[in-house]
Amino acid sequence: MLERYLPIIGWAKSYNRLTLTNDLVAALIVTIMLIPQSLAYALLAGLPAEVGLYASILPLVAYAIFGTSRTLAVGPVAVVSLMTAAAVGNLALQGTAEYLTAAIALAFISGVILIIMGILRLGALANFLSHPVISGFITASGLIIAASQLKHILGINASGHNLAELFVSLGEHIGDVNTPTLIIGVTATAFLFWVRKNLKPMLIKTGLNPRIADVIAKAGPVAAVAATTLVTYYFHLDQQGVKVVGSIPTGLPGFEIPSFDADLWQQLFVSALLISIVGFVESVSVAQTLAAKRRQRIVPNQELIGLGTSNIASAVSGGFPVTGGFSRSVVNFDAGAETPAAGAFTAIGIAVATLVLTPLLFFLPKATLAATIIVAVLSLVDLGALKRTWAYSRSDFSAMAATILLTLGWGVEAGIVAGVTLSICLFLQRTSKPHSAVVGRVPGTEHFRNVDRFEVEYDDKVLTLRIDESLYFANARYLEDRVYDLISSRREITDFVLMCPAVNLIDASALESLEAINQRLKDLGVNFHMSEVKGPVMDRLRRSHFLDEMTGQVFLSQYQAWCSLHKNCDSKLSQCAEQRAAAN
């Protein structure tokens, strides 16, 4: 029981020297990768650079205690940082104390929401984010993030929460481009793209172990940071208009009490909820992928608690919302991390960096950080998914396209809310006109097929309709319509059979419709039967009065219905039927 809520107890027992060595190596590599990332994502969220470092210390320790993934690397991530900027940007100006207060409160509220969801075991809520919606959302977010970083590459001021605003703002300031910044920005971006695409294959060609080559290639941003910082320092580029990170307070973050202002909480609640769910979905899918590779399991509801405590840890140490990062976790996994202790060691690494490295980062150009963000997020953009989804399903495509368009055109929150709403509506719409077919018997068999598509036997007195969907409120009236349409044109019918092999649920609305159908058929002198009703559906029907009022019978199989209503069951087949009955 205790282990369920404190997964650390599980793995700490078998912790040994070998695990320690592996975790330490992984932590070292992740630390090197995380330093520029944490600074960059703080920049993306509109926050001072040190906030990124603060969000990469305590949250990692909290996740190591409460998280269930052995290899997930928690910290600031691109999409959540963008959502933070959008949420907080509505309430305060960047650079003000209110902005930081709101970002910290956002992490805290998000943490509380995640923990409550975890305790109430509401991990399934994340399922409402369908794959096309999350994929479209991440593509659109990647594009917005890349666009939002262009100002740093160009060395100008610009702002906006959607593509249109961003481009208008960029256009207004395009005259102010700073040439040294542009040179650094473009060079860094080109270098990072080259590293991502070509360095790893090159290293492998020289005979390097592919895993080590991969880790070296992932350290590209660190090289870019070091090189551009040195160049800026040496040529005094900060005096020529190149914006640098500047002085970062040295020392560990102090303990912060987040704001408990009711107004602020109310204003941030919806944003915090969206950030929680998006962060959770992202994180769980990475964690699940990595866990499956080692035949390990993660516990989604406990992950909510792990991520929740991480966010609260972030808030109380002056950080902003965090979640499990994709590329970082993959590096952690590939570098051989075996337990969440690797995360705790990474936290120590970042803490040390915060204590001793910050003076070295004074001359780090913001353009370099922007370049690392752009290269990282463009890999998230997957426009090919639009094409694949179009080929597979028009409904899923529309949900994806709507999410992308609204996110780009209106902002992240509008995009995700519209996507979720649309995908739910489209699903209900799809099931609201279920496939159904009038069936007849394949001669000489126990099988029943669509009369329009097969040569089958049927007569004018008994009509059998097979319905291929659960019956519930969205299609209950359609079923009534379908039955009345069939009956009103066939006056000679005496028996109607509803065949339900694929009906997994009959809800109260559908029950009402079945009662109405039964009553109307009764008025017309037609008996209403059902066949192949599943066990759980039948159990439920028994709890209503419907079966008592039913004018006909419920048959276990359609073949039994046929035999009983036609009284001409042939003996050869009844053998098969007996076998079946035994099986039932």
Add this chain to the structure above:
Amino acid sequence: MLERYLPIIGWAKSYNRLTLTNDLVAALIVTIMLIPQSLAYALLAGLPAEVGLYASILPLVAYAIFGTSRTLAVGPVAVVSLMTAAAVGNLALQGTAEYLTAAIALAFISGVILIIMGILRLGALANFLSHPVISGFITASGLIIAASQLKHILGINASGHNLAELFVSLGEHIGDVNTPTLIIGVTATAFLFWVRKNLKPMLIKTGLNPRIADVIAKAGPVAAVAATTLVTYYFHLDQQGVKVVGSIPTGLPGFEIPSFDADLWQQLFVSALLISIVGFVESVSVAQTLAAKRRQRIVPNQELIGLGTSNIASAVSGGFPVTGGFSRSVVNFDAGAETPAAGAFTAIGIAVATLVLTPLLFFLPKATLAATIIVAVLSLVDLGALKRTWAYSRSDFSAMAATILLTLGWGVEAGIVAGVTLSICLFLQRTSKPHSAVVGRVPGTEHFRNVDRFEVEYDDKVLTLRIDESLYFANARYLEDRVYDLISSRREITDFVLMCPAVNLIDASALESLEAINQRLKDLGVNFHMSEVKGPVMDRLRRSHFLDEMTGQVFLSQYQAWCSLHKNCDSKLSQCAEQRAAAN
């Protein structure tokens, strides 16, 4: 084509003297019933009495031209009048010109929405109102309406849009009770309840034809109106504090141009949408019930246009939102109406009443109208439905209970929106953890059953999971979890079969999950197969790359999968299998 949009062309062709006589008789009876109703529902909506009459003339003519039900009687109805009062009451004070303007605009916007829905064939949108939600909503509305009329029975002032507000307000004014009003109100209510319960059986006992007895019993409100008006006139009760209808402008309504104020439209839009959908659902279910009794059909999408034009007709003649009424339509049907012409004749009847009867209504006490409303709506209250729904399904019960509680406690719009949202969430929730079972073969047959519940054959190398639900975003991750859970504890598995006899849909999210499952099983050296995939689902899978990447096969039947993976198909059964294959 023209007939589709103008159903009048259909029935006018065969119109003859007999149909005319029947329609005229029905129209006369409905007119007598509609006069007090239209006045009462105007009162309920907070509007002058004549507005109720205006809403009962042109709308009926419009429906006769565009509607598809032969017997639906359109006009003001209780629930829609209550919703009108709630919507308009937010924007203006009762009795002001703005209040009337807003009510007229509401009818117009509602008409436009209905017509657009009809043209776009969106009648299916009404399906989102599940039966428990609509039933709970009507019960709660009935209670609120009855409570809102108590002030007229007591002769005091009170107002409110939910039960709490109403009772607080009644409590504040309870000292002002007017005794003559109370006597009239209580007597009228008691009389009407008696008429509804006892008059019809009594008349039948005296040997009267039951249909005629029914029509006479339905005329109870007219008798109450006549009697209390005479008493009030004779004893000058209006001078003793009994509130009367007062002077109603004599003459037909003039042509009104509804307000096109953009602000007003925006404020009324959501209310108009809810009124449209609730009114449509109510109306269509009555129309469908009556049509089915005569083996006639209605066309729901054309009904939207019929009701839409009725509402626009109401707006341009100074009326408020209308729809098809339940009790009135039943009377129309029972009185022998054969075509929508009966509605047009009713309109003439009401027009004549507006021209000549209005002076006679001066002394009609408002308490009598309140009594007719209370008796009418209490018959809509069905608290027994709560018990029946509880027995059948906890989910449906919670949707119904939430609708009732929110409608009573917060107001009609909050109630219906919460009910719809909750029933959609509960449906998704129900399908998010679908029933699934590991199955084995019933020895000596082609049948496969749950290994936990039946004595079946299975081995350690081939694992078959039957899933009993369509696969879509809400349960895609659950499926992944279920498969990984099964696989991670069974290392000897070489083949995994997903049996899909009840899978009617695989959406893009579920496809992604199947791809992930296939990939992870591949990493673990397990082949992934599927069996009994339905035709339309298979067609869709063929449009993706999934089938190419799949490590295993898709089998037509689970028995084929068994034979192929076990290579021990016995010959006796393969006969049956051949029969089946022929059938497939």
